[in-house]
Amino acid sequence: MDAAVSRKRSRLALDDDATADDDALKRSRTQGELEELDVIRPEDAWTVDVAAMLASRTLPAPPGSSLRPHNNAHRLRNGSIFVLCVQGNVQLHYDLLWQAPTCPPAVRRPLTAPSSVLPQLYAVSPSLQALVLCRDPSAHIPSAAATYSLPLVQAVGPGYNHFVRLGLLHPLGGGEHPLDALVVIDGRAKRRLVLPFGWGAGKHADTSAGHIVQTHLVKLLTSCVEMLARE
Template structure:
């Protein structure tokens, strides 16, 4: 009788079936790109809770908004009138836009003016503007102030004071992304910051937190924009190669 092997070699029928491989290099590339896009878009835990998700944000008509007639003051008595897009072309150059909405206080305007050099240095395409329903006065802030009369910008942002008869704004800092979506609304003197004028110390702490939230939010939105551009470029390259 022949000797029986204790470790017989598996016949092909005993082997477990393996997953079929990609049929072409193009299919493999497609799978890799699909996985890359999935990883890039799954970042909800990283988004600060004061940054509004793009799917839930208001979308402003930038063409209409920038075509609105207004006055603009760049300080030291320099005032001009015309369409916003023409007057603020230097500030509105395709990047994120930070709007300081002025109602009954200027504390956030002063804080933002101090922060604006750092913002502009870190994000060269960012635009920063003050927005007021009242005529601009002499100022030495780091960015121009728009005289929003008749009101176009303020109501489009949903920041007319409900008790102001259409003549008063809610103080806030707003950030629009590159598609005109309202991604941040940081209230001043109402909402979570309604006690910001109780004391000087509390005011300083509130403004410091507000500016920190603004910086963190802008950093996150800029990263989102950069990743979106990279994905669009990759898709263009694949389409070209295909």
């Protein structure tokens, strides 16, 4: 065999091994970061001013959008659980509320696909309230994949910034843009769960390999609401 060809094949084999090692390391790191996410104990959780949030300017849907307004306000009561879709530039976490986690084409879907997330949450906690927290509802860019619009709450206004109060102000966002996340607030106005999207443990959620991340985050969201409903 030609020595040059042999050396070339050896280098290719080494490159393949290095790529496989890098992929395994990335998966290991991502899995480790996901495992660190958990429901916050009540005594360690921040208190959120839910009343101020509900009093903020709110639109039922983005202006000019074809999305149908959806809310569960008629079931709101003292002790309702809130799921906040804190939204800057990422659409995935909003879309996940209306559908099951996406599955890459190379992965075979189960015969019975998982159902949409938000109806599952309503079934566990009928008075649950789902809201979008965005910088400016009138300029908010709606999802292209969803059918419904959750109420859009203005998070930044004169004298208040809900992103700051939730600990989700983007460090490079000029004081007005958030770190995208799903946040669960319990019936005592405590911030009990933060699920990051596009950063932290959720930085790979919107990639071709994001199915495992999406599935883990949705499972944690559901189990958190189930736990809070029993408290």
